[in-house]
Amino acid sequence: MDRLVYTAMTGARHVMEQQATVANNLSNVTTTGFRAQLDSFRAVPVVSEGLQTRAFVVDSTVGADMRAGPIQTTGRPLDVAVRDQGWLAVTSADGSEAYTRNGSLKVSDNGLLQTQSGLTLVGDGGPIAIPPDTNISIASDGTVSAISNDFKPGPANVLGRLKLVNPDTKGLVRGNDGLFRQTSGEVAENDPAVRLVDGALEGSNVNAVDSMVNMISLARQFEMQMSLLKNAENNAAKATQILALS
Template identity: 65%
Template sequence: MDRLVYTAMSGAKHTLEQQATASNNLANATTTGFRAQLNTFRSAPVVGDGLPTRAFVVDSTAGNDFSQGPIQDTGRALDVAVQGKGWIAVQTADGGEAYTRNGSFKTTENGVLQTQSGQPVLGDGGPITIPPDVTVAIASDGTVSTIPTDGIPNAVNILGRIKLVNPDDKNLKRGDDGMFRTITGGPAQPDANVRLASGALEGSNVNVVEAMVNMINLSRQFEMNMKMIQTAESDSTKATQILSLT
């Protein structure tokens, strides 16, 4: 009976862990630029004395879904969406570099261009600062330019260019903050082929219907494993009663 109990227990445990991933995907179905996380089950043979007659279930992260999400027009000057493959480089709190597809920007009191969660947007020479009383425009190549609102209308001032990168998907890992970093930890090289759509944002690439169906399947798998544990307990109790009678 112990074989059945431990096998069912491992299945129930890892089903709960995969449910957490599915719940996180559903919770971020409306998060700008979110990339769905992919999980899968795999069997792990139990190695010990005798023949390997048992195999536990293990939840493993298969990777991330890097497919393009839907692009929606917002008309806001500080909103940009990455078209196709590519990432926007931002500066983390520890001074490192991370990458996001969330192009909803804002400016601080000091004029620093940053994401809605507070990470400065990196340019060619570091964070980009926008002066006051200007109209901001972001070109498709990431160039940030301004026009004064109280001066000469055609006096265009180029402030810098947003760092756009396109590292290999296999060289990226997701952080606890939802942003991606290179596996080696070093900065990725700029890619001039990455293009932005101004006045638009990219939505999450989570398929809500597929995620809901996955949640239902995982819930049924968990119930099945729990019933197997209850069956093993019932069989063990009955076996003990029979042995006590003999």
């Protein structure tokens, strides 16, 4: 009887955790450059001194859906979208290098090129400083140029080049801050083949319809697991009655 209880109990628990994952994906359906989180179930035997006759369910995080999201034109000079595969390198809050697809950029009060959340972009020579009173343009190869707003503007001045990387997605893991890092802890090398689309942003790759269908399916799975627990309880009660009569 406890074989059924182990499976149904842990199955119900992890269905609830997957519901939280789907809800998080749905809440980020409009987040720029968001990558949907993927989960899966797997069975694990209960290790004990006796025979491995019991098993329980665990929810293993597969990773993230690395498919590119739709590119939406904004016309804003500081908006860039990574074309196909690749990442923008940023400096995270703890000072380490991390990677994102969110190309909505701004100039900080200190004149540094940053993301809208305040993360400094990594350039080929460090952070990229933007002079005041200039118009910024970002080329497809990540080159950042500035043109003066004076009455007689001169030629564009190259300020630096964004660090664009394309590490193996199997070696990337999402952190609690939503940024991706290499599981090895190493810094990814600059990839000159990565290209940007200026004046555009990449949308989330979460499919709202598929996520809603998945949420309904998980709700039905939870009801099934609870029904199994109730059946196990009824069977145990009837078995107790039979033993009492005998």
